Amino acid sequence: MTRPTARVLALLELLQVGGQSTVGELAKRLGVDERTVRRYAEHLADLDIPVQARRGRYGGYQLARGYKLPPLMLTDDEAVAVVLGLTVGRRSGLLANEVAAADSALAKLQRVLPSALAKRLASLLSTVEFTTPSRAGVPPGVPVLLELAEAAQHRRTVTIDYTAWDGRVSQRALDTYGLVFHSGRWYVTGHDHSRGEVRTFRLDRIAQTWPADGTYEVPPGFDSAAQVLAGIGSAGWKHEVVVQLHTTLAEARRRLPLTVGALTPVSGGVRLTARADRLDGMAQLLAGLGWAFTIEKPDALRIEVAALADRLRAAASPTAQML
Incomplete structure (x- = not known):
C-alpha cells in the first residue's frame, strides 16, 4: 500500500x-x-x-449520518478483542438472536486478519478453556429488547403483552428500571402498575410493547441485577425456608449468592428467606456454611438437618465400613 x-x-x-x-x-x-x-x-x-x-x-x-462504512481498520489488540467478544458472546447465549450474524462476522474478520495474527488467534481459540458451560440462549424479540432499552433510558412507561409460565396472557403497564442478561436469558425489571410493585419479566415471553402515558424516576440505589437474581431465587420452588444465620450481614452476602434467597439483618445475626425444591439440599447448604443457625420454618427442615447429622456421625465413626 x-x-x-x-x-x-x-x-x-x-x-x-x-x-x-x-x-x-x-x-x-x-x-x-x-x-x-x-x-x-x-x-x-x-x-x-x-x-x-x-x-x-x-x-x-x-x-454523512447513517452511512454504512466499509470494513474497519483494526489494530491487533482491537482484532483480538472483537474475536474474543464474539466467541464469549456465543458461548454465554448473549448472541442467541444473532448467531448467524456473529458467525459471519467472525469468519469475515478471520479472513482479513494478517496471516501471523490469524494463526495466533486460531491457536488461542483451539486451546482456550472456559470455567462456565456453554449456554444455548433463549432469544428475545430484537424489537422488544430495543424498545424496552429506549424506554428505560428515557424513563417512559410502556405497555407489554406478557405470557406467564402457565400460558396466561395479560397486558401490563411497566416502568422499566433495567435490563439484565443472566444464564442465557434476558430479563426486564421495573414497577408493574397492575400489581403495584416491582416485578421481573422474561423478555422471550413478551410478545410486543408500545408506548403508554406516563414518565417515572428509578428509585435511588435500585440494583436491577440484584432484583432479578433475587426474583429467580424465590420463584417456582416447593418449600419456603426461613433460617436465622448467626453471622454478620457482610459475611452472609459474601458467601451466599443472591439466587439463594433474601438476607435481612436481625438481632443476633441474619435472617435468610429462601425457596427450596429439596430440603435435603438446603440442609447440606446450611451445614456447609459452617455457621450456627436456627431454623424458623419449616419443621421438615429440622428433620433433614438431623438426618444429615446422623449420616455425618456414622461416616466419622471408627467402625464405619469402607465401601
Whole structure:
C-alpha cells in the first residue's frame, strides 16, 4: 500500500470516530498540510464515500449520518478483542438472536486478519478453556429488547403483552428500571402498575410493547441485577425456608449468592428467606456454611438437618465400613 493511499484510509478511520473534525485537526493527526487533507477528502468522495464538508475558518469534514462504512481498520489488540467478544458472546447465549450474524462476522474478520495474527488467534481459540458451560440462549424479540432499552433510558412507561409460565396472557403497564442478561436469558425489571410493585419479566415471553402515558424516576440505589437474581431465587420452588444465620450481614452476602434467597439483618445475626425444591439440599447448604443457625420454618427442615447429622456421625465413626 503506497503511503498516500495509507493516509487516505487513515483519514477515513479518523472520520469514522464520528462528529466533525476541523481541517487543521485532521492535518495535525495525519502529519500533512491542510491542502493535502482536502485532496484526501476528494479521494474519498471519488470512492462514493459521503464526506461532508463545512466551509469557513473552522471548516472541516464529517461522514454523512447513517452511512454504512466499509470494513474497519483494526489494530491487533482491537482484532483480538472483537474475536474474543464474539466467541464469549456465543458461548454465554448473549448472541442467541444473532448467531448467524456473529458467525459471519467472525469468519469475515478471520479472513482479513494478517496471516501471523490469524494463526495466533486460531491457536488461542483451539486451546482456550472456559470455567462456565456453554449456554444455548433463549432469544428475545430484537424489537422488544430495543424498545424496552429506549424506554428505560428515557424513563417512559410502556405497555407489554406478557405470557406467564402457565400460558396466561395479560397486558401490563411497566416502568422499566433495567435490563439484565443472566444464564442465557434476558430479563426486564421495573414497577408493574397492575400489581403495584416491582416485578421481573422474561423478555422471550413478551410478545410486543408500545408506548403508554406516563414518565417515572428509578428509585435511588435500585440494583436491577440484584432484583432479578433475587426474583429467580424465590420463584417456582416447593418449600419456603426461613433460617436465622448467626453471622454478620457482610459475611452472609459474601458467601451466599443472591439466587439463594433474601438476607435481612436481625438481632443476633441474619435472617435468610429462601425457596427450596429439596430440603435435603438446603440442609447440606446450611451445614456447609459452617455457621450456627436456627431454623424458623419449616419443621421438615429440622428433620433433614438431623438426618444429615446422623449420616455425618456414622461416616466419622471408627467402625464405619469402607465401601
